[in-house]
Each structure stands twice: as C-alpha cells, then as structure tokens.
Amino acid sequence: LHSTQQESPLQGRSIVVTAGPTREKIDGVRYISNYSSGKMGFAIAGAAAKRGALVTLITGPVHLETPPGVKRIDVESALEMHAAARTFFQSCHIFIGAAAVADYRPAAPYERKMKKEAEEIEITLVKNPDILAEFSLQKSTKQLAIGFALEMQSDIDNARKKLESKQLDLIAFNFFDRKTSGFEVDTNILTLIERSGKTTELPQLTKHDAAERLLEVIEKQYGSKSP
Ligand code: CTP
Ligand code: CA
Numbered sequence: 001l002h003s004t005q006q007e008s009p010l011q012g013r014s015i016v017v018t019a020g021p022t023r024e025k026i027d028g029v030r031y032i033s034n035y036s037s038g039k040m041g042f043a044i045a046g047a048a049a050k051r052g053a054l055v056t057l058i059t060g061p062v063h064l065e066t067p068p069g070v071k072r073i074d075v076e077s078a079l080e081m082h083a084a085a086r087t088f089f090q091s092c093h094i095f096i097g098a099a100a101v102a103d104y105r106p107a108a109p110y111e112r113k114m115k116k117e118a119e120e121i122e123i124t125l126v127k128n129p130d131i132l133a134e135f136s137l138q139k140s141t142k143q144l145a146i147g148f149a150l151e152m153q154s155d156i157d158n159a160r161k162k163l164e165s166k167q168l169d170l171i172a173f174n175f176f177d178r179k180t181s182g183f184e185v186d187t188n189i190l191t192l193i194e195r196s197g198k199t200t201e202l203p204q205l206t207k208h209d210a211a212e213r214l215l216e217v218i219e220k221q222y223g224s225k226s227p
Helices: 003-007 039-050 078-086 131-138 157-165 207-225
Strands: 014-019 024-027 030-032 054-059 071-074 094-097 104-106 125-127 144-151 170-175 190-194 199-201
Touching (some): 014 039, 014 078, 039 094, 078 131, 144 207, 170 207, 190 207
Parallel strands (some): 014 054, 014 094
Antiparallel strands (some): 024 030, 104 125, 170 190
8 A cells, every 4th residue: 555545634534526617408419518537536536546545526418538446427518517516515525616517507408409590599598506605605513525626817817716606615716728727737826725715826737736736735725634
C-alpha cells in the first residue's frame, strides 16, 4: 500500500463526484448541451480513489475511461443526474460538483422527430434543479460540499458569490480560456477559495495535477472536521 492511502483522512470515506455535461432533450433525436469533456471530474474521482475513498462518479455522456476503483453511474439529463445524486445525499461524506449541469431544459420535449416547417420556432426552457446547492443547503456539519465556478471573465467575485449562496466549503474558480483552461483542454487554471476566505491560486496544471492539489486541500478540510 501507498503511504498516502493509509494516512489520508479520506480513507474509507464516501465521496460523490458529478462530472461531464448533461443533455437536455429537444425531441427524439436532438438535445441542448455544452462542451464539457468530463476530464476534471474524472481526474478528481481517480485522485480520491487513490487516497482510499469510496468514490461514486455520476457522469453525463463523455468519452473517458472510468478511473480504477471508481463506481460509475451514467446519466444523460440534469434530472437524471439529480435523481442519481439524491440517493447519496444522506450517506456521502463529501460531495464534489464538477459537472457542467445544463441550467435549463426544454419544457416539453417532442417525443418524435420535429419536422421542418415554420420559418421560426420557439423552444421554452425551464430551470433545472441545482444539484450541488440542494446537497449543500441540507448537509450536516460532518459533510463537505465542493463546487466549481467556470467564469468567462477573470472576475473571481462570481465564484465567491456562489460559495456564499450555495454555502459551500470550497469553490474552485475555473478561469475559462479556450486554450489553457476550462472545457475540452487538458489543463486548468484554478483558484481554490475556501469558506474561511483562504485563497490558493494554482498555476496552469494538467487536470490530473489540479485534481491532486484540490484533493490535498479537501483532505485538510475534512481532516480538521473529523480528527
Ligand atoms: N451545479 C449543479 N446543478 C446545476 C447547476 C450547477 O450541481 N443545475 C453545480 C456545478 O456542478 C458547479 C456549481 O454548481 O459545481 C456552479 O455551477 P455554475 O454553472 O458555475 O453556476 P450556476 O449556479 O449554475 O450559475 P451561472 O451558470 O448562472 O453562473
Ligand atoms: Ca450554470
């Protein structure tokens, strides 16, 4: 056994990670989605499993292999991800929301294939449940809730607001830049903001290394919660 596996406060703890995009059905053959690759969430799940945690990875559609030792649950829509996640709210010790959950879904998806007729059509969208916020706002003092905030501007205040409004223990502010950080690329530039206000700026790292650094901070937080 690796020495970190024996010493990690995450050893034997159950951790739920959401990852990837969701797909929101427009009709039988079409959907709304985003460019999330799932790489960050999968890297976190793998890094947590290496530390001896019991990891459940709830993922939208991605082209990635399941990290060793991780239990994977495949879902498609935000509602499916929400339903899967809810079954773990009571029992998990740490919930990490790394998924790019679609904020809205078509209100009334057409079951069959929509036909091309009108020059203009409208699709009404309704809000999806906020999976991370729902967990976080009902969590016990022994549970941790970790989120991500992908922002276009280098404006970190939005991330701080999300930490506050969702009452998270930590938020990873993810600077969106097409080439170096965010969706699809292999690297990320994260700033980790803890509930205490403590802020750690990480350099551009592979998503694998960024996940390791994030897990180190989570280990410290969790370790001080349950010595
Ligand atoms: N999240 C979630 N369920 C949703 C939307 C977001 O669990 N329906 C989680 C994400 O996984 C992420 C965090 O909430 O960890 C922040 O997501 P983000 O899209 O940055 O923020 P939103 O609260 O959705 O606000 P907005 O998109 O308007 O910036
Ligand atoms: Ca959002």
